[in-house]
Amino acid sequence: MRNEYVQAVLAVVRLVPAGAAVSYGDVAELLGSGGPRQVGSVMSHYGGDVPWWRVLKASGHAPPGHEAEALLLYLEEGTPLVGDYGSYIRTGDGRWRVDLAAARWAPTDEDFESIDTVAEELERRLHSLSVPDDGMIV
DNA sequence: ATTCTGACTTGCT
DNA sequence: AAGCAAGCCAGAA
Numbered sequence: 001m002r003n004e005y006v007q008a009v010l011a012v013v014r015l016v017p018a019g020a021a022v023s024y025g026d027v028a029e030l031l032g033s034g035g036p037r038q039v040g041s042v043m044s045h046y047g048g049d050v051p052w053w054r055v056l057k058a059s060g061h062a063p064p065g066h067e068a069e070a071l072l073l074y075l076e077e078g079t080p081l082v083g084d085y086g087s088y089i090r091t092g093d094g095r096w097r098v099d100l101a102a103a104r105w106a107p108t109d110e111d112f113e114s115i116d117t118v119a120e121e122l123e124r125r126l127h128s129l130s131v132p133d134d135g136m137i138v
Numbered sequence: 139a140t141t142c143t144g145a146c147t148t149g150c151t
Numbered sequence: 152a153a154g155c156a157a158g159c160c161a162g163a164a
Binding site for chain 1: 146
């Protein structure tokens with residue numbers, strides 16, 4: 001993954017406030033570049049320094065492999081949850097997920113500006129350093 | 139160029 | 152709720 005892209009993704013994730021959440025696909029859309037898998041890849045490799053638990057699957061399920069820690073964080077910041085997380089805490093096998101319909105981040109105008117800036121910068125950098133290698137001359 | 143592999147998503151059982 | 156097939160985008164071999 002290009003470093004420019006990594007930085008852009010992390011910048012967007014840092015904007016998501018406590019108690020809110022977005023899906024991997026949401027981030028890709030806001031950025032207008034890459035897809036859900038790319039965002040997931042970035043988070044798995046470089047998400048350690050940002051609120052990674054606020055980025056999850058479209059189903060509302062926490063990042064694979066980090067459910068337990070994420071749940072504690074959701075409870076701390078009051079993120080809307082659905083399902084039986086009580087038993088998950090006790091036995092580890094309860095079924096729950098983030099109520100994305102209620103928790104999905106609604107960017108403010110200011111956030112959108114910030115995102116646009118990041119997205120434009122990303123585009124600029126991606127185009128300045130490379131030239132299409134399969135461009136057909138007509 | 140081809141194939142495989144992912145913190146993905148959607149639709150269908 | 153859980154599993155699966157496709158579709159998806161990129162990087163690695």
